[in-house]
Amino acid sequence: MAIPIPIPLIPSVFSLFLLSCVLFEIIAGQPTINETTDKTCPNNISCGSHGILKFPLTNFTYPGCGLCSVDCSDGNHRPRIQVLPTLSLESEGDLNKGDFIAINDSNLTSLVTNQDCGFVDRFIGFRRPSELPSSNSRSGLIFSFFPNMTVFKCSKINGSQRVDRDNEYFVNYTFHDCENYLIYYNYGVSKVPDKWHPTCSSPIYVPVVSPSKGTNMSDLFSLLASRFTLEFHVSERCTNCFNSGGRNCLNGQGQCIISNDSKKGRNNRIIIIGTVLSGSFVMVGIVILIFCQRKRLKLSSYLPFLRNSSSNPSSKRDLEGATEYFGASVFTYEELVEATKSFDPSKELGDGGFGTVYHGKLSDGREVAVKRLYEHNYKRVMQFMNEVQILTRLRHRNLVTLYGCTSRHSRELLLVYEYICNGTVADHLNGHLAEKHLLTWPVRMNIAIETAAALAYLHHSDIIHRDVKTTNILLDTNFSVKVADFGLSKSLPENATHVSTAPQGTPGYVDPEYYQCYQLTEKSDVYSFGVVLVELISSMPAVDIGRHRHEINLSNLAINKIQNCAFDDLIDSSLGYKCDVSVKRMTTSVAELAFRCLQNEKDFRPTMDEIVESLKEIRDYIDDDKTKQGLEEMKMPPPPSPEGDHINLIKSCYPGLPGMSPNTVTAKWVSGSSINSS
Template sequence: MNLSAEGSSKTALTIGLSTAGGLSFIIFFSLCFLLYRHWKKKQFARSNLYNRNNSFMMSNFDYEQGSSLTSPIFSYGELYEATNGFDTSEELGDGGFGTVYKGKLKDGRAVAVKRLYENNYRRLEQFMNEVKIVSLLRHQNLVTLYGCTSRHSRELLLVYEFIPNGTVADHLHGSRASESLLPWKARLNIAIETADALNYLHSIEPQIIHRDVKTTNILLDSSFHVKLADFGLSRLFPLDATHVSTTPQGTAGYVDPEYYQCYQLTDKSDVYSFGVVLMELISSMPAVDISRDRNEVNLANFAVRKIQKQELDEFVDPRLGYNSDYRIKGMISEVAGLGLRCLHSEGEVRPGMKEVLEILRVIEKSGWMGEGAVKGDVELKEEARLLKCVSPYSPDTVTERWESTSSSMTSFTS
């Protein structure tokens, strides 16, 4: 009897364990199936969103903007072949939303092909924004957009003219800095042509704010003429707006302190960034360098401090002839004074790009005629006195772009 009961107990236990195991397997399988369906739905939704936006953007671009471009639509295969299959040896750098490759089209044109990192909404938005803005632009100091892939392409690609001589950053403190010194005459011309490009962007309607002015986005052709590039973060300004409220984006060391603190983007934000570029041209130092002394990491703050102490000679690249050529000394002094105005912490106090351009042209013209030396020193001391208690602020510790969950806090879209 006891044996029988024990046997029944074991049988019941076995059946119970088998049932529990079966139920556990069914539950586990069901959960896996539900998770898989949820993942597929999300992928499908993302794919639809991508395709809808891509189709909308490309259809607008194909028919509205296409006629104004040299060759607006390229096939993926054509660009794949042009870049040797996006060979890593052809990489030119990071273009903001993706990698840039050097390529050669069948018609012999050298091109720079920007390849989207990934097909998500934020990257697509930057792509749409860049196509929309650059296709409107015509200026000798702005890089030319040849076209892009169509909405039917497997990847979104932008095709730009290839600029062969690297960036200003390369020549000042980068890979080409050791090849030869960029002389002051060339640097002043770079400042003038960059200001000319920015003045054009700020003067057209609707106004365009570049929002990422820096020496790595200032390309140089074989004659060292400027081609301003990378409009992935740029913004079209509403005609009746004084500013656009948007989460700060840009590059550490160049970001307007007022924009960073108040989330208000204006054309004076580009002016601040340009002020940093002027200080790079004067000093040959990068905008942010953590290897420098703690108080010198941020170039803008470092420059203002040196100029306020009337120690410009310790800030200027000594190879430029500041202490040996009175004409160069006068021009550098005046450009430094202009840079101080651009770097003012309050946007309203900064000059507009039109005024900046006019001043730079006067400095160039009068400087080579020998009229700028004394005037430059006097004006620089006056600027230092006015800004004695004012320091610019642009984050030293940020090494990445600010990421925004939305491109704008207003109804304005790029």
């Protein structure tokens, strides 16, 4: 039996049809390109002798083809990058190696040398990564740098009187007396005061030298650095524009510039989409209106009941009332505030790229680590849900345990983990725990094996961590490993070899092939783990702008030293490398394994299962005469070269070292291809 359409609905349906036509005209007529661009952007934008620029960088010849212009006009000098309307900085090194650039600015060098307080005005406008806008922001490009230090520029009161005379505002801060103002600073402290004196500026972030022994904390100008790493952060809106064939995303406007070759296809798609939408609006509108008309009488009979029930508070659903979320316990915001003493700064355990971690104690006595995400936006919610879903379905003794979280509708996104009290591997290698020298070589060997085992378990579970680094490897009281931070992790679809996604990760650890091809694979974790192995044998940080320009990335430094058999310059001598033949054998064997992990092409890297087995063999090798004699007839598997040659990497450097192959093929180690860490 056909359902008659009431006469009053006909004008409504007709109005909906007219509205859909208007929407179609708006969509079809909406300008999708910047019509003022006269030139089609080339695929490769040259910067003279400095190489090819990659998005979002461009040169002054094609200002509309990127988000940041680089002055490449003088090939004999360093190119200048226009990072702020009032500030350009001199680049040192390649401009197409990733989302960060080494800076060596002569103007800042002059200011620091002359102890000119005017340096502070150059950096007004820079922000820390934790304060950057969301990925969907219309601000296409934002700059920051590391290492950095927070300073405040304050007007003088009564001549040279300090503004924090009673330490009300700048507790533990040092001040420098300039001619017309005061500069307050605290080297090595990332926490910004909750309030500052009304005569002072907002926080200003300036580049500083890396922490080291003997640094004079009381001399402001000895802390400043004219060589530092500049990071750029491109919004997801602009990255998507570029990936879809666009050339630019105008700052503050969000418009996507499409090349002339893409205009016809884009317009045709708009016409098709508009037609389909118009028809769909009409059909859906008719169905909805008929449905509403049929329910009107039924609903009217329930109105008295609905009015009564809506006034009852118990009938309203509390979005935070659930006890589980993806299988994880749900905590209320109030109980976590109480556990952390209102997020007391003294309980802060760490400050990462996505949030701050606090030590807390629950009402049941459990000690916990509470991660407080910086922003409550779409991207943070997705990372929050991603980490909860992954950790609730994984169980491994070397993965951190997630106790629970707040509801994603909570006023803040909070994750609650087991408390791991012994810091991170990075803290012990070159952080505040390094001076205790607790990471002996056997401990480091065990850390490598347990971390590799955890990553192998993830890969068997079709999970790619995507942010393997020493700051995400926690240590308990027995120095057992707990791998943490799964906010960037990705699930590998069934029977898939990779995930196509925009590169994310930490500078110094990102797989170069992933950065170039936008294809995330399990071998991307292998590359990052190779950097961790080098950190374990060298005690050096993954990125250090104080090193030579070609060795700022530890991966580049390691490849260079290993190829030239310069182990004395790579392996930490405090491990016993020079006095213990067993340690020398193991550290150089781990160096070989790291070398294989750091191959530029993923096919030349081992799997995590192979890495676990190799590390166990290195650890369990017995240095007795019988074993040495037997191993004289054995060959260790070398990393393959592009031609498939088998090259013995260690014996060529140490022909008398026990446990190594006696066959010397070459005097230098050969990499499968050049290693360029992004």
